[in-house]
Amino acid sequence: MVSEDQLESPGNQDWIEALPKKIPGATFAPAFLALGITFLLFGIVSSRVFSGAGLVLMVWSIGKWISELLRGDESEGSEA
Numbered sequence: 001m002v003s004e005d006q007l008e009s010p011g012n013q014d015w016i017e018a019l020p021k022k023i024p025g026a027t028f029a030p031a032f033l034a035l036g037i038t039f040l041l042f043g044i045v046s047s048r049v050f051s052g053a054g055l056v057l058m059v060w061s062i063g064k065w066i067s068e069l070l071r072g073d074e075s076e077g078s079e080a
Contacts, residue, residue: 022072024068024069024072025068025072027064027065027068029061029062029064029065029068030061030065032057032060032061032064033057033058033061033062033065035054035057035061036053036054036055036056036057036058036059036060036061037054037058038054039051039053039054039057040054040055040058041054042054
């Protein structure tokens with residue numbers, strides 16, 4: 001059995017706070033990206049319309065995701 005003395009490590013007082021201090025907000029862009037990939041692959045076996053819609057959805061979701069991440073970086077700089 002482990003004693004309480006063994007559970008407390010002497011080095012844990014020197015720990016620092018993990019980065020980043022602010023976690024980016026939730027976004028639906030990854031889900032739309034997955035849906036776009038699904039449409040694109042489904043369109044390969046069924047119709048070019050699905051492939052086109054999947055490609056458009058992929059491009060839009062990647063752009064949205066990147067813009068949200070960049071906008072989050074800008075807002076962090078103004079708070080400090």
